[in-house]
Structure formats: C-alpha cells, structure tokens
Amino acid sequence: MENINNELDKVIDFFNGEIGAIRTGRATPALVENIQVDYYGAKSPLKQVASISVSGSREILIQPWNRDNLVDIEKAISESGINISPVNTGEAIKINIPPFTEENRKNFVKILKEKMEEARIKMRRIRDDERKIIQDAEHNGEMSEDEKFRKMEGVDKTVGDYNKKIEKIGGDKEKEIMAV
Numbered sequence: 099m100e101n102i103n104n105e106l107d108k109v110i111d112f113f114n115g116e117i118g119a120i121r122t123g124r125a126t127p128a129l130v131e132n133i134q135v136d137y138y139g140a141k142s143p144l145k146q147v148a149s150i151s152v153s154g155s156r157e158i159l160i161q162p163w164n165r166d167n168l169v170d171i172e173k174a175i176s177e178s179g180i181n182i183s184p185v186n187t188g189e190a191i192k193i194n195i196p197p198f199t200e201e202n203r204k205n206f207v208k209i210l211k212e213k214m215e216e217a218r219i220k221m222r223r224i225r226d227d228e229r230k231i232i233q234d235a236e237h238n239g240e241m242s243e244d245e246k247f248r249k250m251e252g253v254d255k256t257v258g259d260y261n262k263k264i265e266k267i268g269g270d271k272e273k274e275i276m277a278v
Contacts, residue, residue, distance in 0.1 A: 102224060102225075102256055102257075103256065106221060106256065106257065106260040109217055109224070109260070110217075110260065110264070112217070113213065113214075113217040113264060113267065114267065116213045116216075116217075117268070119180075120206055120210055120271065120275070121195070121198075121202075121206055122275050124155045124156070124274075125154070125155060125156050125157055125158045125193070125195045126158075127145075127150040127152060127158065129182075130144055130175060130193065131144055131150055132145070133174050133175060133180075134174060135170055135171050135174040136170050136173075136174065137167060144171065144174065147162055147163060147164075147167060147171070148160045148163060149161045149162075156194060156197075157192060157193065157194055158192070158193040159190055159191075160175075160191040160192075160193070161189070161190040162191075165188075168188070168190075171191055172184045172186045172191055175191070175193065182194075198275075203275055203276055206275045207275055210271055210272055210275065211268075213268075214264055214265075217264050221257055221261060221264075222257070225253055228253045229250055229253060232246055232250055233246065
C-alpha cells in the first residue's frame with residue numbers, strides 16, 4: 099500500500115504542476131516559471147535564471163540574475179505558446195495578463211478537464227498494476243483469497259480517495275478560471 103500511495107502522490111504532484119501553467123484571470127508565477135530559457139547554451143527553467151514576482155493582479159515581473167539574459171528570456175516567453183507578450187524594460191521583463199473573454203475561460207476549462215482525465219488514467223493504470231500484483235501473489239499461494247479481496251478493496255479505496263483529491267483540485271482551479 100505504501101508503494102501505491104507514493105505512485106499516486108507523484109500523479110497528484112504532476113497534475114498540480116500541469117494545471118499550474120493553465121492561465122487564470124490573475125497573474126501567477128506558475129504561468130511562466132517552467133518556461134525553458136537558453137541560458138549560456140543550456141536550457142533552464144525560467145525560475146532558475148530569474149526572480150519572478152507578481153505586481154498587482156494582472157502583471158508578472160521577471161528580473162533576471164544577469165541582465166544579459168533579458169533578450170533570451172523575452173524570446174523564450176514569446177515562443178512558449180502561452181499567448182502573452184513580454185515587455186523588455188531594459189532592467190526586467192513585464193508581462194501584462196489580459197482579462198479573459200468567456201470563450202477563453204471555456205477553452206481553459208476544457209484544457210483543465212483534459213488534464214484531470216490524464217491524471218485519472220494514470221491512477222487507473224497504477225490501480226490495475228497493483229491489482230495484478232495482488233492477483234499474482236494469490237495465484238502463487240503467497241496470500242489467501244480473503245486477503246486478496248481485502249487488499250484489492252484497500253487499493254480501490256485508496257485510488258478513490260486520490261480521485262476525490264483530483265476532483266477537488268480541479269474544481270478549485272475551474273472556479274479560479276471562471277472568476278470574473
């Protein structure tokens with residue numbers, strides 16, 4: 099059971115990272131912190147080459163550790179596909195987050211639902227793998243049939259609890275996206 103909890107925790111962590119990059123109506127560092135920047139010939143996440151802060155509810159301020167990297171950071175943000183335009187001030191990069199239209203909100207909720215389904219699929223695979231291990235152990239005589247059913251019930255309950263976590267996290271994110 100400890101193994102399945104560790105695997106399901108990894109799915110939750112991955113899911114949180116994935117939905118953190120989904121835009122909401124507010125500025126958040128998670129929107130840009132994992133954008134890969136060409137940093138002296140190597141790709142590095144933006145959070146490792148600059149300080150990222152939020153000033154106001156609609157502006158992200160990025161201050162690189164080295165000003166020579168301003169152009170590389172600006173280019174990486176422009177090419178990232180998040181559809182926001184960085185402004186290079188010579189000292190830092192500012193990103194203004196435009197307000198959402200109703201259509202944008204619906205599109206981002208659709209992306210969120212896709213990410214939630216991906217997380218559920220990963221959890222089902224983990225559950226199926228664990229159930230197979232339990233069935234094989236019972237088949238090999240390593241546990242009784244009653245113990246097999248008890249363990250399978252425990253696996254199903256654990257996966258159900260983690261599915262509820264995904265629903266809660268996704269529901270909170272959806273409220274954030276739909277907030278005007």
